[in-house]
């Protein structure tokens with residue numbers, strides 16, 4: 001006979017589309033309150049080229065009241081933390097040098113971990129990189145054959161000689177640390193060759209890549225930023241899904257994708273699983289706002305968010321409703337991502353959003 005006891009709990013039906021990889025979260029109050037540390041990308045998030053994002057100054061001023069500390073994280077190794085903080089303050093954005101983490105500092109830290117205090121380093125890069133290497137307690141040498149490590153960062157003064165010296169040092173078994181592998185640098189003349197292109201030149205000559213990459217989406221810059229508040233909850237805010245957000249996912253931290261940089265909501269619909277954020281926001285001010293959680297209906301393949309409802313019908317997503325447009329995008333993204341995962345990801349075959357509400361949203 002069956003032992004008496006509580007009846008078995010009915011198992012909650014999991015919606016066929018629901019996937020743990022494609023979950024936008026909600027925040028009942030100001031988002032930053034849920035985190036101790038906000039890692040902020042700079043270009044496309046805090047400013048765009050040389051113009052501040054209009055909401056950045058007020059958002060940064062509000063963070064202390066939300067018990068959230070900013071860390072400005074940048075792949076750029078050519079400016080010192082002091083210079084970065086000064087230029088932010090010049091845009092009325094509150095910032096101190098000790099709130100900045102540059103990939104130059106991360107390169108120096110990675111080299112220190114490998115070769116120890118007083119180790120010899122050939123620096124190919126800016127004065128800021130040299131300063132970071134010295135501040136870490138390492139010794140700069142000019143002879144590539146005497147270097148136990150190479151610190152390689154971008155500077156417009158890069159010459160064939162500096163690439164050749166890097167090659168000589170690495171061929172002599174020096175530990176090769178680079179600031180980032182960004183293919184291009186954003187400039188007023190459009191994207192121009194970045195660190196990744198310079199590393200490629202040396203890599204072609206050597207037949208081997210770097211031993212250590214500091215910047216996003218690689219993990220060292222996230223680890224060092226998170227170490228500023230050990231055990232704290234961190235969120236990454238970025239505009240590049242393939243860098244800021246992909247790196248945050250690999251680091252196991254939440255992320256906010258903002259639409260002030262390289263990506264529009266329409267592009268966000270087609271993000272690959274590893275590039276999807278935890279939250280969506282028009283701009284940095286999303287850190288100071290609550291975020292409604294997309295709500296799955298367990299019976300049908302339907303997601304509600306705010307005043308909007310998205311329903312998967314055949315190969316199409318029927319969107320209806322009205323209200324805050326971002327909630328409409330949240331519902332659309334969540335359902336598009338889930339649908340793409342179900343079919344196996346194929347960006348060419350994302351479901352199309354249809355209906356009057358979708359047309360209005362997509363036109364906006």
Ligand SMILES: [Mg+2]
Nearest residue numbers: 041043044239
């Ligand atoms: Mg950016």
